[in-house]
Amino acid sequence: MEPDATFVLYDIAFASPYAENASAPNPWKARYALNFKGVPYRTEWVLMTDIAAVRKGLGLPACRKFADGTDFYTLPVLVTNPKDTTSAIGDSFDIANYLQATFPDSGAGDLFPEQKLNYTLPEGMQSLVPLSERADGIHAEYARFQENVDMAFSVHAQLTAHGMKWDPEVADKVKAEFLRRVGLSEWEQLGIHGEAREKLKESLRVTLGPLAGMLQRDGEGPFMLGKRPSYADIIVGGWLRMLSKTLPEAEFGEICGWYDGVFGKLHAALQERFGDVK
Numbered sequence: 001m002e003p004d005a006t007f008v009l010y011d012i013a014f015a016s017p018y019a020e021n022a023s024a025p026n027p028w029k030a031r032y033a034l035n036f037k038g039v040p041y042r043t044e045w046v047l048m049t050d051i052a053a054v055r056k057g058l059g060l061p062a063c064r065k066f067a068d069g070t071d072f073y074t075l076p077v078l079v080t081n082p083k084d085t086t087s088a089i090g091d092s093f094d095i096a097n098y099l100q101a102t103f104p105d106s107g108a109g110d111l112f113p114e115q116k117l118n119y120t121l122p123e124g125m126q127s128l129v130p131l132s133e134r135a136d137g138i139h140a141e142y143a144r145f146q147e148n149v150d151m152a153f154s155v156h157a158q159l160t161a162h163g164m165k166w167d168p169e170v171a172d173k174v175k176a177e178f179l180r181r182v183g184l185s186e187w188e189q190l191g192i193h194g195e196a197r198e199k200l201k202e203s204l205r206v207t208l209g210p211l212a213g214m215l216q217r218d219g220e221g222p223f224m225l226g227k228r229p230s231y232a233d234i235i236v237g238g239w240l241r242m243l244s245k246t247l248p249e250a251e252f253g254e255i256c257g258w259y260d261g262v263f264g265k266l267h268a269a270l271q272e273r274f275g276d277v278k
């Protein structure tokens with residue numbers, strides 16, 4: 001916590017203690033990027049039920065839509081100057097672009113070094129809740145990579161649903177909202193167990209295969225460019241952090257062990273170098 005920091009990162013409050021239970025992938029991408037650049041900031045924790053009001057209060061429109069076309073208000077938001085309401089940035093990729101443009105050489109250096117990021121998904125893979133769309137063309141290869149990585153993990157999100165820990169004050173409302181989004185009525189229906197769970201896990205393993213290949217291409221890792229971290233690692237790392245907090249420990253252990261342990265090594269390296277919750 002850096003109470004005097006000017007930058008404020010808005011992240012989702014899961015159950016208390018917030019720093020320990022923070023699980024949302026996109027806010028984690030922003031946190032990893034801020035720590036990568038070594039920029040001082042503090043975190044403002046927002047209950048799920050308050051996200052829309054907070055975002056509107058900062059003058060930000062929604063950057064996602066639900067399947068029915070209605071606005072989906074999300075975090076992270078980064079406010080770089082609390083006195084200037086136009087300084088709020090409401091998308092993790094925009095935050096990373098901003099940090100790179102404003103602090104090109106700080107901390108661990110370039111967030112977007114040139115590299116091949118040709119990760120593709122099994123044909124026809126589609127998430128139940130659509131992802132954000134980007135049009136500005138900045139760091140386009142990374143943006144395309146993010147789209148595919150986000151889709152790969154989102155499609156398997158049911159594995160995490162019952163592992164999310166919510167502040168008791170809002171737990172019932174949050175569960176009801178998640179059910180509404182996918183058109184179900186009982187929380188039990190959102191869980192996945194036994195053989196069906198094993199099948200979905202295996203699908204995740206296969207889907208992540210080409211990503212593992214990218215993490216192995218340098219031979220040593222733990223990053224896609226070997227010892228040099230980049231925003232591509234952070235994009236995957238945001239999701240690994242989510243899995244680390246929402247899957248049963250033994251299952252996350254399995255995932256960490258897939259493909260010679262590449263995901264475990266990546267997660268550990270990102271947490272150690274850029275995982276401070278400030």
Ligand SMILES: N[C@@H](CCC(=O)N[C@@H](CS)C(=O)NCC(=O)O)C(=O)O
Nearest residue numbers: 024025026074075076091092093132
């Ligand atoms: N494109 C946005 C997507 C942000 C997003 O989807 N955030 C999720 C958490 S990872 C969220 O705020 N969810 C709120 C909710 O589910 O109500 C970004 O990268 O910042």
